[in-house]
Amino acid sequence: PRRIIIDTDPGQDDAVAILLALASPELQVEAIMTVAGNVSLAQTTKNACALLELAGREDVPVFAGAARPLHKAPISAEYVHGETGMGGANLPTPRLREQPMDAATHLIDVLRKEPKGAITLVCLGPLTNLAHALTHAPDIAPKISRIVAMGGAQREGGNITPTAEFNFFVDPHAAKIVMGAGIPVTLLPLDVTHRAIATPARLAPIAALGTPVGDMVVRMLGAEDRFEKLKYGWEGGALHDPLTIGWLLRPDLFSGRECNVEIEIEAPLCLGQSVVDLWKVTDRLPNALWIDHIDSDAFYTLLTERLARLV
Ligand code: BDR
Numbered sequence: 001p002r003r004i005i006i007d008t009d010p011g012q013d014d015a016v017a018i019l020l021a022l023a024s025p026e027l028q029v030e031a032i033m034t035v036a037g038n039v040s041l042a043q044t045t046k047n048a049c050a051l052l053e054l055a056g057r058e059d060v061p062v063f064a065g066a067a068r069p070l071h072k073a074p075i076s077a078e079y080v081h082g083e084t085g086m087g088g089a090n091l092p093t094p095r096l097r098e099q100p101m102d103a104a105t106h107l108i109d110v111l112r113k114e115p116k117g118a119i120t121l122v123c124l125g126p127l128t129n130l131a132h133a134l135t136h137a138p139d140i141a142p143k144i145s146r147i148v149a150m151g152g153a154q155r156e157g158g159n160i161t162p163t164a165e166f167n168f169f170v171d172p173h174a175a176k177i178v179m180g181a182g183i184p185v186t187l188l189p190l191d192v193t194h195r196a197i198a199t200p201a202r203l204a205p206i207a208a209l210g211t212p213v214g215d216m217v218v219r220m221l222g223a224e225d226r227f228e229k230l231k232y233g234w235e236g237g238a239l240h241d242p243l244t245i246g247w248l249l250r251p252d253l254f255s256g257r258e259c260n261v262e263i264e265i266e267a268p269l270c271l272g273q274s275v276v277d278l279w280k281v282t283d284r285l286p287n288a289l290w291i292d293h294i295d296s297d298a299f300y301t302l303l304t305e306r307l308a309r310l311v
Pocket residue numbers: 011012013014038077080124125150159165166167240241
């Protein structure tokens with residue numbers, strides 16, 4: 001199996017991504033690192049522990065990371081994910097606790113012991129932890145075979161400002177460091193995640209599983225007061241983060257372009273914007289695979305089949 005470390009701010013869609021990864025034998029989840037984003041660090045860490053308990057995977061260690069972005073004041077998204085970050089999930093308070101070491105220190109320690117290209121990083125929140133690690137230990141970069149991150153927006157416009165996507169906007173300086181580190185990156189931006197809406201027709205087979213995991217996913221994504229239903233008039237929630245795992249499992253369901261992606265960190269109206277050179281109008285070298293198409297129905301079939309394996 002491909003060895004992955006998940007860096008995350010659960011978060012309803014983060015939760016689904018984590019469950020999808022845990023249910024997939026092609027992937028070996030070696031650790032979960034948490035970061036402040038959708039909700040506070042204390043809460044994202046607690047949620048990660050609760051999810052591992054739900055999946056019966058207390059063997060996966062959790063490392064808490066950054067409580068705030070590198071330079072910007074923290075912002076969060078309770079208005080989307082609920083006060084706990086896991087609105088609708090109703091998970092019990094976990095017994096599992098995070099490890100004593102912080103996430104960036106753990107990442108540096110682990111990667112230094114590994115050969116080149118040993119680990120894939122799956123990034124589902126603001127990129128603060130990875131930026132800390134790369135800043136303190138640039139020698140770890142070659143150890144990472146690829147970063148698969150949910151972040152950015154171009155054609156679709158932003159979801160937190162008119163120009164920026166949430167993860168990149170929360171910590172634009174971190175996103176800039178990561179995009180400039182010379183590590184292969186696959187980006188799943190809003191341009192593709194907004195094509196994978198959790199419609200009632202796509203949630204029905206998950207509801208029909210009749211399992212605690214299936215019920216939880218449907219309660220989180222299909223709720224009547226779901227943010228995207230009320231604000232955008234959509235049929236259901238957007239399922240951003242699980243597309244990273246979907247791409248690792250079935251890249252044939254996606255398409256995109258190798259191109260240059262830069263992160264704006266100064267212009268006030270465009271802070272955190274991903275500036276994507278889709279048409280190669282600059283001589284800047286490609287630094288990302290920018291995914292912009294998905295076979296959404298096939299992805300939901302895969303998700304349902306995998307969630308069925310978690311009872
Ligand atoms: C991203 O922001 C968060 O709210 C989601 O979990 C996802 O990672 C989408 O912009």
